[in-house]
Amino acid sequence: MIRRLTEDDRELLMALLRKEPALNLFIIGDVENFGFEQDFMELWGEIDPSNGRMKAVLLRFYRSYLPYADGPFDVEGFAKIMQKDNDIHMISGVTDVVKAFDGVNNFKQEKHLYFAELKEMNVKIGESFSSSEGIKKATVQDVEAICSLTDTIVEFESSRDGSRTSLRKTLASGTGRTYYMKREDKVVATASTSAENSMSAMVVGVATHQAFREQGLATSVVAQLCSDLLHEGKSLCLFYDNLHAGVIYKRLGFQDIGSWTIVYM
Template sequence: MKSVRRLTNRDLSRVFSYIKNEPEANLFIQGDLELYGLESPNVTLYAFQDPWDCILLKYYSNFVLYSTNLTFNAKLVASFLEKQEKIEVLSAKESLLERMKPFYPHVKTQGTYLCRCNKTSFNPIEGKTLPIKQLCKDDARDIVTLYQHIEEFAKPYLEHTEEKLVQTANNYEKGGVGFGLYMDDKLICTAYNTATTTTGAMIVG
């Protein structure tokens, strides 16, 4: 497909320039590129047309779409995705996903919300709590098991357990930081950073 080009490390500066005006929407793209670059087996990035109409990041079987053009060529993207062996999730801003929905009429769209925090320090809250443990890659199975029991997130963790175990362990091996609460040797709560970049990070739990 001549209108789609796989990008390389030589394109990184152009990519960062393309996504810089919406850092929150592009945390995953920026974070993966800073961590892995574009010559990793885990991450690939494609640009559609030139000048770029949109870009599409592939991380394992997850895809993240971004465009500065609200009328980007969704049909071209859908045609490209049809050729992929496996698609677990396609993520993007709602305005971009709306243009993709006609090509996936039977796929459920799940919305999520972002809020931005500009504080860099916090005061600890005094009170009784369970012991807080810093998590590591060896806790990957406990983390995946926890998500399998949360209705909102369970499906991919149940359907792709082994892949999620690898991704979770890899996140901690690559410098991810997470904390958890255990009760009776069972992880019941977690908070960790993901999509960490030189300018920010996403905190999820």
């Protein structure tokens, strides 16, 4: 049985999501930050009538959908919900769950990513990363300087138009944070989090200015960011598809815990 979820279902939903909190950080973060009564966000759950347990959940956040299940679930039931949305942009989630919709929804493009988690650092800040001095935590006043860097990075091209608005909103709302390093009075390395919740956060927006690469600057910024969050009792997660980047993250202590698939409609 699939039904729309409300605040009364919070504990039932969290009982499902806490089984894999890292993989569910987006849904956990959205529920903690926005609740259940928002125009831009909806949640549906599949309830097992035999025991009242929630088997699967589907989140709509603006034009994107994120399904999660811890076993077999009603794929066609969730697919019908998404098919009613004429403005759907993408579906993302754990690969096995997203791939269950093959043949049910029409996918135009797929992207596959490694999903890694950090629970404990392999290194101590200051011992392995001599560049950590001078790393600062950004405020809203630093948005322009940070985006002036990311504007020059090819990998950030798709999000360039809304980058300033998005970063301001994230910093102002506390749903993420950004650290950066300056050289010659300009930002040359940065790293951010998004989807921060009581248990975890996603590392995003890692960038280094072209002229300052191969110096370990971004690694130092990420290390400082991760160290501070771990000190707060949170784990860190990130996506990567670049194997070179994967090696760097694993030096810090990240471990692969699964794969993530994004499909565009």
